[in-house]
Amino acid sequence: xxxxxxxxxxxxxxxxxxxxxxxxxxxxxxxxxxxxxxxxxxxxxxxxxxxxxxxxxxxxxxxxxxxxxxxxxxxxxxxxxxxxxxxxxxxxxxxxxxxxxxxxxxxxxxxxxxxxxxxxxxxxxxxxxxxxxxxxxxxxxxxxxxxxxxxxxxxxxxxxxxxxxxxxxxxxxxxxxxxxxxxxxxxxxxxxxxxxxxxxxxxxxxxxxxxxxxxxxxxxxxxxxxxxxxxxxxxxxxxxxxxxxxxxxxxxxxxxxxxxxxxxxxxxxxxxxxxxxxxxxxxxxxxxxxxxxxxxxxxxxxx
Numbered sequence: 001x002x003x004x005x006x007x008x009x010x011x012x013x014x015x016x017x018x019x020x021x022x023x024x025x026x027x028x029x030x031x032x033x034x035x036x037x038x039x040x041x042x043x044x045x046x047x048x049x050x051x052x053x054x055x056x057x058x059x060x061x062x063x064x065x066x067x068x069x070x071x072x073x074x075x076x077x078x079x080x081x082x083x084x085x086x087x088x089x090x091x092x093x094x095x096x097x098x099x100x101x102x103x104x105x106x107x108x109x110x111x112x113x114x115x116x117x118x119x120x121x122x123x124x125x126x127x128x129x130x131x132x133x134x135x136x137x138x139x140x141x142x143x144x145x146x147x148x149x150x151x152x153x154x155x156x157x158x159x160x161x162x163x164x165x166x167x168x169x170x171x172x173x174x175x176x177x178x179x180x181x182x183x184x185x186x187x188x189x190x191x192x193x194x195x196x197x198x199x200x201x202x203x204x205x206x207x208x209x210x211x212x213x214x215x216x217x218x219x220x221x222x223x224x225x226x227x228x229x230x231x232x233x234x235x236x237x238x239x240x241x242x243x244x245x246x247x248x249x250x251x252x253x254x255x256x257x258x259x260x261x262x263x264x265x266x267x268x269x270x271x272x273x274x275x276x277x278x279x280x281x282x283x284x285x286x287x288x289x290x291x292x293x294x295x296x297x298x299x300x301x302x303x
Contacts, residue, residue: 006025006033006034008033008035010037010038011038011070014033014050014072014077015072026054031051032051032077034047035050038087038090039092044088045119049079050077051078051079052075053075055076065108066090066105067088067089067090067102067106067109068080068081068109081114082117083115083118084119085106085118085119086099086106086118089106091125094124095124095126096126097126098127099126103125103127104130104132107131111133111134116140117142117144118143119145120144121146122148122149123148126152127151127153133238133239134239134240135240135243136241136242138240139245141247142246142247143238144249150253151250152253153252160228160229161177161228162177162225162226163175163176163177163190165193165225166223167198170215173211174190175211176210176211176228180228182212183204184204184205185204188202188203189229191227193227197216198216198220202216237252237270238250239273240273240276241274242273242275243276245278246279246280247281252284270283
């Protein structure tokens with residue numbers, strides 16, 4: 001049986017390797033574990049093999065990330081991807097389950113220069129800001145999409161924060177329960193205030209950490225409570241700095257068309273910061289305020 005693979009149908013089966021199987025992998029009876037799927041056999045592009053990491057002779061590959069490194073009963077097993085797919089990290093791409101953490105783990109391999117190519121399989125990848133990542137000083141990476149593959153951000157409701165409103169004349173002051181992230185001069189959307197005079201799209205004229213002011217269109221009759229949308233100034237899905245000769249092809253959908261006029265509401269999907277060169281970027285967006293940006297915050301230019 002030497003040099004044979006131990007076959008496992010699912011990641012759950014691999015996670016429950018018993019002590020006898022682990023010993024056989026450690027002593028070379030099995031060359032590695034061949035995994036045939038993640039949740040069920042055949043649900044990944046192809047079977048992959050995980051190899052035992054000898055702590056005495058092999059470098060530590062890091063912690064269990066659910067895809068490239070698996071730890072079972074203190075023993076680690078690694079697969080070095082030549083091409084990444086999110087499904088190897090447990091992403092479902094069904095438009096319902098939150099795939100953010102699976103996607104972040106896969107993208108982290110690119111960030112750490114452990115793989116340079118990602119193929120995004122057909123499906124709907126529902127994500128939140130937990131999937132966001134910075135790429136710094138990378139060269140030649142490829143992030144490509146199959147037809148029918150796109151990301152869905154419907155987390156915009158979570159950007160609503162509770163606020164209270166007071167007024168003096170036609171000037172309203174909003175105090176938020178948590179820091180709002182707005183800066184002076186931005187537009188802000190206010191909703192669901194008990195006095196509708198506060199609701200609408202307004203330009204901020206004064207700003208504090210937990211407060212901001214604006215000029216009312218109509219004078220309210222009383223103080224009120226309601227909600228405002230948190231600024232997404234740092235909500236960038238892929239942020240690249242000093243990256244060279246990279247190719248990125250993504251499709252991205254959101255659910256924020258009704259406030260697309262607000263500056264930096266929603267996500268900047270791809271942001272190319274200083275030092276990027278030779279970049280080939282294709283982005284299809286629907287319902288996202290801004291798609292691709294080049295430059296630094298404060299001097300952004302849409303491209």
